[in-house]
Amino acid sequence: MKIQIVMHLVGQLLLLLATIMLVPFGYGLLWEEPYYSFITVSVLTALTGGALYYWGRPGTNYSLRDGFLIVSATWLLSSLASALPFYFSGILPSFIDALFESVSGITATGASVIADLDSVPKSFVLWRGLTHWLGGMGIIVLVLAFLKNLGADAAHLFNAEASVPRPGVVLPRIQSMAVKLWRIYLLFTAVCCILLYGAGMSWFDAINMTFSTIATGGFTPNAAGTFAYADNYWIRYILVVFMILAGGNFTVYYSVFQRGIKEIWYDFEYRMYLLILGIGIMLITFALSVQGSESFLQSFNDATFMLISMQTGSGFAVAD
Numbered sequence: 001m002k003i004q005i006v007m008h009l010v011g012q013l014l015l016l017l018a019t020i021m022l023v024p025f026g027y028g029l030l031w032e033e034p035y036y037s038f039i040t041v042s043v044l045t046a047l048t049g050g051a052l053y054y055w056g057r058p059g060t061n062y063s064l065r066d067g068f069l070i071v072s073a074t075w076l077l078s079s080l081a082s083a084l085p086f087y088f089s090g091i092l093p094s095f096i097d098a099l100f101e102s103v104s105g106i107t108a109t110g111a112s113v114i115a116d117l118d119s120v121p122k123s124f125v126l127w128r129g130l131t132h133w134l135g136g137m138g139i140i141v142l143v144l145a146f147l148k149n150l151g152a153d154a155a156h157l158f159n160a161e162a163s164v165p166r167p168g169v170v171l172p173r174i175q176s177m178a179v180k181l182w183r184i185y186l187l188f189t190a191v192c193c194i195l196l197y198g199a200g201m202s203w204f205d206a207i208n209m210t211f212s213t214i215a216t217g218g219f220t221p222n223a224a225g226t227f228a229y230a231d232n233y234w235i236r237y238i239l240v241v242f243m244i245l246a247g248g249n250f251t252v253y254y255s256v257f258q259r260g261i262k263e264i265w266y267d268f269e270y271r272m273y274l275l276i277l278g279i280g281i282m283l284i285t286f287a288l289s290v291q292g293s294e295s296f297l298q299s300f301n302d303a304t305f306m307l308i309s310m311q312t313g314s315g316f317a318v319a320d
Helices: 003-020 022-031 036-055 064-089 095-106 122-137 139-146 152-161 171-198 203-214 225-229 233-247 250-259 262-266 268-291 296-311
Strands: none
Touching: 003 022, 003 036, 003 064, 022 036, 022 122, 036 064, 064 095, 064 122, 095 122, 122 171, 122 203, 171 203, 171 233, 171 250, 203 233, 225 233, 233 268, 233 296, 250 262, 262 268, 268 296
16 A cells, blocks of 8 residues: 555645635635634645645555545545534534534535524535535545546546446546546536526525535525425426436436437436436326325426435425
8 A cells, every 4th residue: 555645645635625615715705704714724724735745755556445545535534624614613613513514515415413504604504515516526536637647547546436437437538537527517517506596596595506406415505495496496497407417427428428418318327217217206296196285287396306306315305
């Protein structure tokens, strides 16, 4: 195991994370009071990352064991660093609660210990959303996309992460593929955000709902969650479309951009994914219609949103 090479790469990741922490600080500086816990943690994270980077050494050869160590260290250190702004600011005075919130965000789980989200400063709501968004694609894929000179053995990092690859990936091109996956991720993020804003959300809510939707997470920017938009069917179906896209295999979209939309139909996994969604929607619509408490159209609308939210792990709700 090449521990110094591992240190060097993990250090670069922490430096990247320290930079991203400046985003919620900048938001507070411009639109509300600045929270210096972000600066404090950013500096601490940068110092830790800088030390690992300095004492490590660059390399391009990684074993699978190195890959697993890098992935494990990345998730653990990212979760710990992401918890500190909540803890140092007093937003979550218990470190365990702060760690729970950050791990839930980074892993795109969507569970929360914040009792009254509407009382939380928006800088921290934005940070929650960012942790979701970063964890949604996978932090290691972010590393592969943005850090240079990793070499062909970076495929071991991809295999250890195991969040998006499928058979047939050409290993020496793994970094190029990671870049393209993040471009698709960014494209979905931008389009979803613009559409949600156009459908009636504020920019802040649109950005944070997009982060959560694209990550299939569940964090929302307000206490009411998606119930706040239950009567806006434009927002409902924008979320439906992007939950489906985000819940699918991003390497299929990679193939679509290379060879055309027909790649979705040629991919057996994606066909089964859409078929399961379609059958589930029909069954639940039928069950709700037989129950007779809603019209057929309302049953279909509720069944579509709720089934897709559950099947993709998005965690949103618009009905009981």
